Amino acid sequence: MRIDLHTHSTASDGTDTPAELVRAAAAAGLDVVALTDHDTTRGHAEAIAALDGLPRELTLVTGAELSCRVDGVSMHMLAYLFDPEEPELLRERELVRDDRVPRAKAVIAKLNGLGVPVTWEQVSRIAGNGSVGRPHIASALVELGVVPTVSDAFTEDWLADGGRAYVEKHETDPFEAIRLVKAAGGVTVFAHPAAVKRGRTVPEAVIAKLAAAGLDGLETDHMDHDAETRDRLRGLAGDLGLLVTGSSDYHGSRKTCLLGEYTTDPEVYGEITRRATGAFPVPGAGGLGAA
Template identity: 35%
Template sequence: MTDEIILTDLHSHTTASDGQLTPSELIERAIEKGVKVFAITDHDTTDGLAEAHAYNQAHETPLTLIDGVEISTRWNSFDIHIVALKVAVDHPALVSFLENQRSLRSERAKEIGERLHKAGIEGAYEGAKEYAGDAAISRGHYARWLAEKGYATHTANVFKRYLARGKTGYVPNNWGSMANAIDVIHQAGGVAVLAHPNGYKLSAKWVKRLVREFKEAGGDAMEVVLGQQTIDDRSQLIALSVLNNLSCSLGSDFHFPSSWIELGRNLFQPQGVHWVWQSKRWMEAK
């Protein structure tokens, strides 16, 4: 990349995980929205990337498409996500790691279904599985089914009432450590990015601790510009990245078309920021 501002979105999801657009549909939408550099970062899988590349290359004006994956980890009992960018998707360490992640997802999904069943909500596992298709079942799939069946007005309310910590369908995560995930990302030649640091409902003090320990575990960058955030939030995250010597990333975390999240929307690139694509690890990656 040059100093020219190029519309970049490095966090998105397809039907390979809990997104609602196929990889081809997502690429088409990104092109329509004027995105030039784009990463698909499905939860714990790279299964959508082959289709995405095939469709992208067949397009008249292809994107610069970055291979990515969003990895779930455990930190002080919290689900913490790490976006891996520019990974070699066929690297044995990454392939083995993601196979294990899918197994862990399957175990957790079944337990969620059992807990909802015991609470009198029948058919939730089967309903979530129908939404998931060939993808691993996630809480997002459960949320869609529960909302469709009228247990809440929309998916966000489903999480609050049934799937959040302490609620009926909540199952503690069973992921590995941040350090292990970062090590695998580096083995696969990728860049490890802390996803949406303000999205875990942590106090400011705990966010600072999370960012510090992410860096200590070998992390490379953190998301500081998101599709929905205040100017103060953005400034605070940029300051945290500087304090911890982390590069900065940005992304919409797009899952489906909506009025509040869109590919490339509000992904500003403030001047004076050290972006992840300017980092040595990024430039050394394939």
């Protein structure tokens, strides 16, 4: 059983539509895929509708990747199987999303000040209907020939936390995020907690406090973690009683990671579904559209 619990669509900063992502997940041989766009559940309905047209069975886990900040350090919290209409969590997600456009325009202004001729029209075109974010601006820098890849834009020279063109946005306190997700019946996993290439990371002492506050797991097997880091995180998770997950963090053609590049153990997936009360995985019938 192959399970990928972290992917993105055009509802945020991926390049596949939700339906395309679901079809790609089936083609990649996945049995379970989670759609976890940044601070939005807008792609869920389209992804669910696409399940019945697949040539093989695929189960969809609904979720989101929440933008958080603690002690000045940005972090991402994967939230699974929560009630998307729960008022408090919905209100907080909207606050984060509403701040994305003014933040993007402020980043563009900084880039212009650095001599980069990026425009809001260019970034808006790249974002399409998705929630605009730094990856869209990074794609614009690639189009302009400023950097060779999206990843190369996330350095101190450009868009990384504290970089020359970095601008803060509204981000949720992770302790509050855990409370909100749990109140909505969901499960929380700290995404790529040791991705040092992205900037400062959250200290292990803070992760321990998050675990005490109800954090469910750590995303350990991820492209931004080397083997030594994965082993360290696995040990930390064991010490703190946290679940260990693995995921691709797939963004379509925007990043080099592939669907199913890293996966989650079926027993861990089963525990996530047992803990969730806000929503349930959506199974696809498989084969109905394959004639």
